[in-house]
Amino acid sequence: MPKDTGTRAEQRARTRRTLIRQGRRLFAEHGYGQVGLAGIVAAAEVTKGALYHHFDGKAALFRAVLEEVQQEVGASVAGAADAHTDPWEQLTSGCRAFLTASTAPDVRRIMLVDGPAVLGWREWRALDEASSAHHLREALASLVDAGILAPQPVAPLANLLSGAMNEAALWLADSGGEQDLEDVWSALSRLLESLRDN
Amino acid sequence: MPKDTGTRAEQRARTRRTLIRQGRRLFAEHGYGQVGLAGIVAAAEVTKGALYHHFDGKAALFRAVLEEVQQEVGASVAGAADAHTDPWEQLTSGCRAFLTASTAPDVRRIMLVDGPAVLGWREWRALDEASSAHHLREALASLVDAGILAPQPVAPLANLLSGAMNEAALWLADSGGEQDLEDVWSALSRLLESLRDN
DNA sequence: TAACTCGACATACCGTTGGTATGTGAAAGG
DNA sequence: CCTTTCACATACCAACGGTATGTCGAGTTA
Numbered sequence A, B: 001m002p003k004d005t006g007t008r009a010e011q012r013a014r015t016r017r018t019l020i021r022q023g024r025r026l027f028a029e030h031g032y033g034q035v036g037l038a039g040i041v042a043a044a045e046v047t048k049g050a051l052y053h054h055f056d057g058k059a060a061l062f063r064a065v066l067e068e069v070q071q072e073v074g075a076s077v078a079g080a081a082d083a084h085t086d087p088w089e090q091l092t093s094g095c096r097a098f099l100t101a102s103t104a105p106d107v108r109r110i111m112l113v114d115g116p117a118v119l120g121w122r123e124w125r126a127l128d129e130a131s132s133a134h135h136l137r138e139a140l141a142s143l144v145d146a147g148i149l150a151p152q153p154v155a156p157l158a159n160l161l162s163g164a165m166n167e168a169a170l171w172l173a174d175s176g177g178e179q180d181l182e183d184v185w186s187a188l189s190r191l192l193e194s195l196r197d198n
Numbered sequence C: 001t002a003a004c005t006c007g008a009c010a011t012a013c014c015g016t017t018g019g020t021a022t023g024t025g026a027a028a029g030g
Numbered sequence D: 001c002c003t004t005t006c007a008c009a010t011a012c013c014a015a016c017g018g019t020a021t022g023t024c025g026a027g028t029t030a
Helices: A008-030 A037-043 A048-054 A058-082 A087-101 A105-119 A121-145 A154-175 A181-195 B008-030 B037-043 B048-054 B058-082 B087-101 B105-119 B121-145 B154-175 B181-195
Strands: none
Touching: A008 A037, A008 A048, A008 A058, A008 A105, A037 A048, A058 A087, A058 A105, A058 A121, A087 A121, A087 A154, A087 A181, A105 A121, A105 A154, A105 B105, A121 A154, A121 B154, A154 A181, A154 B121, A154 B154, A154 B181, A181 B154, A181 B181, B008 B037, B008 B048, B008 B058, B008 B105, B037 B048, B058 B087, B058 B105, B058 B121, B087 B121, B087 B154, B087 B181, B105 B121, B105 B154, B121 B154, B154 B181
């Protein structure tokens, strides 16, 4: 594995990616508070100088990791939704994709548990909004426009559903099969179904 | 304010209460990670020796603080629910009480943001279960028994609703009036209403 | 191509933090 | 009274996040 080869931009990008990768691994495995910079830079086979050259500090590295996680989840949700043309199926498949994606252990810990505490809920919410929350709000809005959902403010409803799915993902990841995905999904889809007009 | 008076048990209890009080204040104001033991013991006018005599460490103090917060919220929910005899009104008034109680700044930060990250989601959930979550589950169960809700597993539904309300409380506390309690509450009560059979 | 610049780190160091080991003086018990 | 016990206070430590400075090679210029 050549490490100090290639152009400078390549080396820079590779170091940054390695820091994010190892940071993500360690943050996911032990939690933000239990991971030291020493462990991260050792795993990445660099020094603290490199970390502070790329990021403003520990929290900034975590933010970069969280952004990566959020983007993956958002892409998964968008991909699932775009596979359908019917707006209702777009909503349900998007929600289901969110559930399965955010049940992964690293997503769970980084995005759902440590994220708000480390970055503050406000900034966490901004990242969530940019990556996947707006999908939900837009899906609900188009359902209201199509008359499938009763006319109502979509923003509060989107927040409620988002919180419900976050909690569901936490339960799923924790119970580890004891409470199956299908049980939670049937409860969530029943909830969504009950919202339909008529 | 006499500090070193009274029996030993009284002194002990007073010191413990003071530590919890000041810890709660500082944790709520600055967040768990930004608060040092030095600040806590200074505010409580004791030393670290006292803190470690009463608690196993920083996280254990936080746990005691969180337990107090949870119990207050739980008592508020139970009180609101017990004020009604109709099971549906018990549910709705309990949910509304939860919303208003957990919108308070210290409850929000300690219980909803830092709690899961500091203690781990599993332990956090256990405390939540003991204090208020079981109220929700029991209310839903009796509504199913009464035929007001369609027969369904209540545990997953309770989790979804709990998550929805947590997120709603975070939004409420953050927007600070911009997004009013009534907006969120109307969305939540609409959601609950849509669950009713017929 | 030789001299120079600059960026991508490495090294050495610092203040603060959570945690521990030990000391102490007053209240409880006989 | 004397002893024990307990509720802390004091002194200390290792580890942590963060910073200031040094270094060396790739890129640029003459």
